[in-house]
Amino acid sequence: MDGTLDHVMIRVADLQTSLDWYTTHLDYEEKDRYEGDGFTIVYLGPEDMHEDGAMLEITHNEGEELELGDAWGHIAVRVPEGELEASYEQLMDEGVEDYRDPESCGGRYAFVKDPDGHEVEIVQRDHGAKWSLDHTMIRVEDADEALGFWIRKFGYDEVGRWEADTFANYFVEPRDAAPEEMAVELTYNYDGRTYDYGDSWGHLCVRIDDVHDDWETLMEREAPDYRDPESCDDLYAFTKDQDGHEIELLERDPAADSLFPF
Template structure:
């Protein structure tokens, strides 16, 4: 199993508005799109993509204007150079992005903005990766031990960082041997025992695999949830779920294919 995080999917109410927002403010370009029956999927990302870099998938469903954000979904984080956090935030403000959490309010360590649908986007300082490339996707979990065990046992991910406070902890996981430019999963665990609502505004994480059927069978041997197997997805992709119900897609990538979609 390759295990690289291929993309993170969010749902949007107005596709053209979202395409314009990400294109204008984060300099993302459209990489590919698929027009389905009642829905459209668009892959976006920086012009220069690292081979292990993650895409952003925007999904728009016809009539899907009323999206429930939920609180189990946290945010995506995008990178800016170490010395450009304030400058980058000011650039977004000048471009008309709403002021949400500026660098000063976050101890000048990071900042946050929101896209047109209210998806939170963290801005983090990194000395690697293209500006605005995706650094990590944060999801909230109800049992940290169970969540860490899931990613380690099912996908062979390893913990690459953690930050613990008096009330919560953040754990970062990636495939073993992943590059710095690869997207991580941030697992946020609050110590107070709260539960979360998944909502429908966030869709899934996607893991790139070497062989869809072989890797799916391996996941089943490791007791992953049999949610949508390859056969039910026309042998093009598959889905499992983590212990908190977050959906995880499995997909093969042919680097020589004309389309990013396995259709």
């Protein structure tokens, strides 16, 4: 089992403010929407995103106050090679707050924040639509356990790493993934710190072929039994990694009228 990373979910305090931010500054469009009892879910992404590109899911729960934790780090979006500074200046001209400009990041990347304080990294790539999701970074407390989870449980490959004096970044993605697919960045700090989840960070979602068969595979590989398919009306399921990050398993029919399994 090496399902594609389908989306990353974050929670937002004001739905319209967040929609305006992502559609205005990252040129995202609304792919689909689900209005539930007291909550709204919206899928967003570039108009010309790759068929296996990941979407951003923003969830708004009515009356909920959100608190950022530090267990999740950021989403990263792509701009073409050589366009980092121009893309950052474009965002500044549009009124986005200056957070970490390219110069402060050695000219290799930059960061902005969305209205809820979620960090958005800007990276240069020669593939994928502009502003498409490149990776999602989560923080882990044991690098060996984190890598083992994704490699053993999901059959992912480690495709890159950066080991510095005080921390290391490890990138994992599905075996034979297209360049346009999203990866997971596992960040490990050497000082033994622990992390707070808050409630603004939601989950990663892996798109799989059969929710029941793939769930059984995960159980055989000793993944945490968090929310099995039966408890989710046989539409999806959830496991957790070794640190408690939630991971959704979802079947999706590309030919269906709705992106949601409801």
